[in-house]
Amino acid sequence: MISRRSLLFAGATALGGAALSGRAWADAPAAVRGVLVQEAGAAARVTVALERQVQARTFFLESPHRFVIDLANTRLALPQGASGEGPGAGFIRRYRYAPQADGAARLVLDLEAPAELLRQEVGGRRSPDLSFDLAPTVPFAPAQPREGARTGRRTIVVDAGHGGRDPGAVGVTGVREKDVVLDAALHLRQALESRGRYRVALTRDADRYVPLEDRVRFARAQHADLFISIHADANANTAAQGASVYTLSERGQARAQNMAQNWDIDFGDAPRAGGVQDILLDLYQRETTNRSAQFAQVVIPRLGQVAPLLRNTHRNAGLYVLLAPDVPAVLIETGFLSNATDERRLADPRARQAMAEAMAQAVDAYFAAPQLMAARA
Numbered sequence: 001m002i003s004r005r006s007l008l009f010a011g012a013t014a015l016g017g018a019a020l021s022g023r024a025w026a027d028a029p030a031a032v033r034g035v036l037v038q039e040a041g042a043a044a045r046v047t048v049a050l051e052r053q054v055q056a057r058t059f060f061l062e063s064p065h066r067f068v069i070d071l072a073n074t075r076l077a078l079p080q081g082a083s084g085e086g087p088g089a090g091f092i093r094r095y096r097y098a099p100q101a102d103g104a105a106r107l108v109l110d111l112e113a114p115a116e117l118l119r120q121e122v123g124g125r126r127s128p129d130l131s132f133d134l135a136p137t138v139p140f141a142p143a144q145p146r147e148g149a150r151t152g153r154r155t156i157v158v159d160a161g162h163g164g165r166d167p168g169a170v171g172v173t174g175v176r177e178k179d180v181v182l183d184a185a186l187h188l189r190q191a192l193e194s195r196g197r198y199r200v201a202l203t204r205d206a207d208r209y210v211p212l213e214d215r216v217r218f219a220r221a222q223h224a225d226l227f228i229s230i231h232a233d234a235n236a237n238t239a240a241q242g243a244s245v246y247t248l249s250e251r252g253q254a255r256a257q258n259m260a261q262n263w264d265i266d267f268g269d270a271p272r273a274g275g276v277q278d279i280l281l282d283l284y285q286r287e288t289t290n291r292s293a294q295f296a297q298v299v300i301p302r303l304g305q306v307a308p309l310l311r312n313t314h315r316n317a318g319l320y321v322l323l324a325p326d327v328p329a330v331l332i333e334t335g336f337l338s339n340a341t342d343e344r345r346l347a348d349p350r351a352r353q354a355m356a357e358a359m360a361q362a363v364d365a366y367f368a369a370p371q372l373m374a375a376r377a
């Protein structure tokens, strides 16, 4: 959730064209759009949002322990009221930033312990942003652990689709989506709770109608680390068969941003003016979307071991239950009730239990190894 993340904001203002007269655009300093520091398992993740790709170098310093990110030809245009430092997250105590004489911008992260760089992304095809995962190399106990860190438990919200007066899809022999997905959700809760590492909350644990908005509100109120919505498909093409996994599409992201006032997010000291909070929301959302995609990537192969998969298994959609900007979320279509073979499989309690176990193993993988997570698509 937003409250356990800290952020630095360093200027939304685009550089004026007039200031660039006589210089090629490529030589103009890039602007940092914002910086996000978050916990990522035992590690901490630093994301630097940039308006375009820049050269970066990083290094560690000791006594005291620091991680330094130098961004060549980059400007930190500070909004009014922003200070040069702020609180961190996880074992990153705080951040500081300062312009350098050579036109570079320097971001210094003060660390509570010696650390190593687990993973870095240095700007891809779709995004110029930089992202670094740092982990302490010695056991580190936070001075004031948040609840999840203290109990060592992650909160998973499991959402059984439909319910009550909404049966969802109905199979050729009358199998109802709302029944099989509830059973799968109950199996998933059992599988996760048996591990002793997760707190599990269900949006419904009985045949009850729950509006979509309430499901999303519930996940956010629970401070969910992951939201898994379980459904079963139906299609006019009765040959369509197999499971698929949905994460939020770009259009869905735009929709979520248009609903920003509904999300009631605490941006701390970030100024309201100048679109600053919009940019922060955008950062949160991109990070959440990356994480959702990472979970999709670990759950798909595991589902594939116990069920057939639809072609192009990982899909994007603007589904309402995926819209929360701060809760990584996937919607798993467990199969097609309109397909006779899939319907038989979904009607089989052992098959549903096997799928729930596959999902639970994916949850383990997702939280166990942040350094193994794939780069953003």
Ligand SMILES: [Zn+2]
Pocket (backbone or CB within 6 Å): 161, 162, 168, 169, 177, 231, 232, 233
């Ligand atoms: Zn459904």
